[in-house]
Amino acid sequence: MPKGTPEEGEEKLRDKLIRKLTGRAPGAIEREQKKSLPDRLKWLEKKHKGSDKDAAKAAGISLTTWRRWRSGKQKPKADSIGKLDKATRDALVPKGRRKRISESTNKGGGTYATAPTGGAQMSAWITISSDSRPRDLNLGGNLPPGRLDQVVNAYVEKGEDAAVEELKKAIGEYLHVDPDVIHIHDVTGLDWGRSGSEGLRRRPGRGRTDEQGEIF
Known part of the structure; x- marks a missing residue:
């Protein structure tokens, strides 16, 4: 069973995403405004x-x-x-991190986007219709080059809510479903990818990938 509600899952997604974008907790603008x-x-x-x-x-x-x-x-x-x-x-958003994010998707492989250890990855409990289970999403090897630049741009232009919505759109594209039918209950990992074998650790027994590149 999912560990949390979709509302709790979205807050965890926000927390992971903003920390991975900026290295800070959500609400940085509000703190600056003070x-x-x-x-x-x-x-x-x-x-x-x-x-x-x-x-x-x-x-x-x-x-x-x-x-x-x-x-x-x-x-x-x-x-x-x-x-x-x-x-x-x-x-x-540090320039070096922005570059890594930009290079974290490259459908078919690349320095930071070689499945399953490199490129953008996310581990979360996701429900799609009645299919509810933990999933390891290999975004890096299955989204077009530069796709996650749009997440950064949404954050810069409009803020945290827009960045979360843009990431959810990217997840929908990856899963080939409308983002509105995706319910995220928990997020245990989000990484833009590292070279070598420093990507997100797989769960035990979850070494194969399906046609979408999802580790299962």
């Missing part, structure tokens, strides 16, 4: 090697406006806060 504006700007500048010019450019804000915010002479409007949030989410 900081003073100068502290937020200083953090973004640090992420851009101390350059206020590069940080302002990344946020789509003029350097003059940025410096006025920094000095407290001007406060950002709501749409500018949205740009700041987007730039913050973008900075939260």
Whole structure:
């Protein structure tokens, strides 16, 4: 029997995904929003090697406006806060991790996408219609190259909810079903893949793969 409800499973999926994207717990933007504006700007500048010019450019804000915010002479409007949030989410995903995610799917194989030890993988208890069981999903070897870039883009553009929905769409594509019929009850592993034999460990006795590349 499943260990949790679909609602609990979605929260676990969110937690695993956001941690794997950013290295932080969900809610990073909300925590950043609690900081003073100068502290937020200083953090973004640090992420851009101390350059206020590069940080302002990344946020789509003029350097003059940025410096006025920094000095407290001007406060950002709501749409500018949205740009700041987007730039913050973008900075939260390290470039090296973004590259690994981009290379984690490559239908047919690749450095990080050689089934079953490399590439993006996920272990979860999933119900599809009446078929409820733990599944090891070999996403890396069965999704098109760069497919998970869309998960990163959804996070940067719209936030955590959008990233979770985009990952669920990718899972639906992998399983060849509508994402709406997938119910995730528990998530025990999510990995973008490592070279060699450092991928997710298989469950005992689950060494074969079906036509979708799913380990069973």
